[in-house]
Amino acid sequence: MAKQKKQPRPKAETPKGFRDYFGADVEERRHMLDAIAGVYHRYGFDALESSGVETVEALGKFLPDVDRPNEGVFAWQDEDETWMALRYDLTAPLARVYAQHRNDLPTPYRRYAMGPVWRNEKPGPGRYRQFYQCDADTVGTASMAADAEICAMLSDALEEVGIPRGDYVVRINNRKVLNGVLQIALGYDENDVDAQLGAAYDAANKRDAVLRTIDKFDKVGEAGVRELLGKGRLDASGAYIDGVGLTNEQAEPVIRFLTSKGADNATTLANLADAVGDTIIGQAGVAELREIADFLAAQGYGPDRIVIDPSVVRGLGYYTGPVFEAELTFEILDDKGRPRQFGSVAGGGRYDDLVARFTGQTVPAVGVSIGVDRLLAALREKGRVGGTAQGPVVVTVMDRDRMADYQTMVSDLRNAGIRAEVYLGNPKNFGNQMKYADKRNSPIAIIEGGDEKERGVVQLKDLILGAKIAENATLEEWKERPSQIEVSRADLVAEVRKMLDGQNA
Template sequence: MSEGKIRRPRAETPKGFRDYFGAEVTERKAMLDAIAGVYHRYGFDPLETSAVETVEALGKFLPDVDRPNDGVFAWQDEDADWLALRYDLTAPLARVAAQYRNELPNPYRRYAMGPVWRNEKPGPGRFRQFYQCDADTVGSGSVAADAEICAMLADALEEVGIPRGDYVVKVNNRKVLNGVLESVGFGRRYGDSETQMLANKYDEIMLRELKSKEDQILRTIDKFDKVGINGVMQLLTVGRTDESGARIEGVGLAQHEAEPIAWFLTAKGADNNETILSLRKAVGDSAFGKAGVDELEQMSNLLAAQGYGADRIVVDPSVVRGLGYYTGPVFEAELTFQITDEKGRPRNFGSVAGGGRYDGLVKRFTGQDVPATGVSIGVDRLLAALRAKGRVAGSSEGPVVVTVMDRDRMADYMAMVGELRSAGIRAEVYLGNPKNFGNQLKYADKRGSPVAVIQGGNESAAGTVILKDLILGAQIAQNATLEEWKDRPAQLEVPRAELVAAVRKMLAK
């Protein structure tokens, strides 16, 4: 660097992050406020936790390295504790439920909304900071809690503008899959507790082998929506060749071992009762599987009693995402309407929310089993869906701009804007250099202002103001006819005393 040359920072957003401006922030807040209204109606309380947690409390991302930042943004505090930005809203809930367990009501019902951070490789549509919107019930093992979450999710979608018929909440159960695996010899057969001690070292080795095989099966059935049932069968058995010609090794199950898993995935019937009957056949004699089917049946009955039929909430075994994480019911909200992708092809919009039961949430902190169930809405995806449906405009109306014709009369202009604001009208005075009036109108246009208020010396002497309809003016400049211009002029002069009423009338048009 040459002597005397100043090195200036680059004005750019860090990789994997983005900035949000007026309309996007306004739309997101309106959507989240609507969702919060539904959650509040269901009796859930808001919770705001710190953006920073100890890495020990986060737990999940602790790698076997000196700096524990795999997946999170972490740093070492002065007292040698490792801290990290939260990677989701569930880990903080676990800490809160343990820390305040003697003060909180049981069950504890909370919702939380806010940004989370993940130290992952960014890509198209994949950012290191994004918003989450969660609702959870901690402390209830009843399937009524799971059913309530599903009903609340359906209501929230309708509240923000996804009409009935354009979405469906699909429900499945991890226990049913466990029962299917058990029926073909790959279930662990250790009941609900994952921490039950085994008899000897041989059993430990067998458990590791079973878990490895089970994980392979879970990863395979998670591809069901991409490769279909035939593709899943190939991947469970001998493998398959994908569209690019690459060979993908199979799990190695025999045909008779893979078939019950296929039955499970395709057990959806004409209604919930028929689906549940098919699942009972799929789990065979597995007590664990039967318990999962019983839970699905109870949920279906509870939802039906509240008026949520299969047109809104449906038992669907094809919901397999997250089955490796959840311990009981799982659910996913799918939007069923079509959009056009970047290549011009029609496709269904897809999933915008998911959740389920994850018992053992607080056990890491207290050593005691604490049941929990919840759901997380993908904020950005749901906003994109609302834009696709025309429920949000993608822009927001700017303020009324009071222009400045004479800087010595700033008090008069401030009096005008004060009256407009007192009447509940969004307004501002132009605070740039007023010398060039054209620049003031360009500013108003860039702000998306609907109306400009103008008062020069002549208007001041006459006790009037000029109102310029900027939206209509833009329309006239593009394609309005002479008759339309005469019928509704884009500019009019009104008495100064009628400023508020005239602006309100113009905004209403």
């Protein structure tokens, strides 16, 4: 009989593009999302938890542009051969939820959602296939007051989590303004159905190339954009990059648009009005921006927090009007030690065509999405989060036959709202119990041996103070403030709380 081949043990490793989150990371994220949720709730938004799985049909054209329905998302066929996928973002599920439940939902519907999304894309440094998003959207109103409210709420959320005023700016633009500029430059109107026909194919390709070039304005400046809109330019490495091929006359409206930002919103809006000329869509875009600016000013949000900025060009195809992003303006050091600005942590805009995929009717909507991992990284840079999370108070076990006594102690602490646990390992070696408490980053260890039990007392060992004394304290400081004290068993809860308060002072 042939010997059965032994199956190898599975490798204990995280799948490629994924990662594990431990205590401190999970707590930091939860605290940050709780703070953001508090702001959203204060603005009148309701929480929504939609399914983590959607049909590929529901996700629709907003998947990556590929041939297979399971490329770009994690997808599979159900038993009825329906293609299912893990959600790619939180916006497409919202469109499905609103279309499905619109008769039961208020109009407008204001919701926020927080949770993981999955993208089957090539992972890289800091780029994972599963990550968290934090969204807020208003569905069912075309009023620019909704757009202004989203921007104000984003500003408040950043300050609430610890990004001070002056370290961020919310920048607003309007895709309609850009469409007006493109109409002048290319003679192309993307709202014209005929523009999708073969006669306009070249113009459509040039439009996409112009959009990609505009997105490089921050990196290459006005002169670089002029070259890229024209014949091309040499990059820093000496390689030649082909240009879009516009004439100087065609490129001028684009440059005028990109350099429209003035000393204040009024100047910027006047410059944008000049850039769009008499195009109907461009004028509508400027009017919407003017409304938003007026609404924000009425609420006290000045250009120190929110500003009209023509350089904002959101890439997603479903944005139909105002677009915005939150940029952190403080400097950090990159991997090579060079200073650079932290950059964008949130973005969004108006998408009036998304729900229509399900209903056949246009439903106006506007929303914002915060990059949770990016914002957490920013808070760590500012020292607002980070370090090691404090663990539970540990009740040590000196006599395994008295486990019920120790369980009573820990129950008293928990009932008083104090995080606590009993050591459940082998209690024979007390040193191992202290090593465990140290690994758990416990603030206090409670000790009750047979002698303490008879006298009705317990020992409280201040592990935080003990660690500091071991590092750098003098003998006098040790005598003045001992790291271990004896207290009455009846006063256990009060004395533990007092010690914890002293550690956090």
